[in-house]
Amino acid sequence: MSTGDDKPKTLQAQGIGRRDPGTGGWLLRGVDLTIQPGDRLAVVGSSGAGKTVLLRALAMLDPLDEGAILWQGDPVSGERVPAFRAQVLYLHQRPALFDGSVAANLRLPYALKTHRGARYDDERVLEFLDALGRDRLFLEKAHHDLSGGEGQIVALIRGLQLDPAVLLLDEATSSLDRATARMAEALLERWYAEGAGKRALVWVTHDPEQAHRVAARNLNIQAGQIAPEPAR
């Protein structure tokens, strides 16, 4: 008999829309999208086009005003939500870190019900740090001393260590210097390859060269809707 775990970890948006809670105007409307295991997608579009609104909707961080999010073919609601959150992870451009050290921030997800069963892996974290040009001393830094780029490094490692099936990166390397950003891309590429076709990456980026490097296809968002794909 098939269990939920046997089904491909496909994320689907069916006609999703979200209104501005203040004015009632549509921020996102009628978006149909399927993200399959192994996908590498760049979400592009002008400032204010709705890319963040789309990614947050895909991660079910904001309520929808129309349409549905499906995970492994089923609508996500109620008791399915924690399992969904363990598999579909959103990384914000300006990540929220908690009061405490980098190490405490990296350990925190394991205290959540969502990640019950997973365990903090010190060795793996050190490998991630090394890949981003940092060492163990970085773990002792206090969150309030971190630069914007360092905060992005913490958020990236905090996300990668959880091995989500779908990683949604919202300009997640935008505060990094060019060299560190390229190291982050290389790390993500390795992490993706280790998934042997079972992981998906979705990148919001304003950098066409980055989109070209990291993604196999572009999704163009304009005025809260999918627009024709620009030439790559």
Ligand SMILES: Nc1ncnc2c1ncn2[C@@H]1O[C@H](COP(=O)(O)OP(=O)(O)OP(=O)(O)O)[C@@H](O)[C@H]1O
């Ligand atoms: N919670 C909200 N309430 C009201 N308006 C919102 C909300 N969230 C986003 N918006 C509006 O929705 C539009 C799309 O915002 P979004 O952040 O998705 O743009 P974006 O494409 O990610 O832009 P950028 O490239 O500048 O980051 C903007 O006009 C923004 O002001």
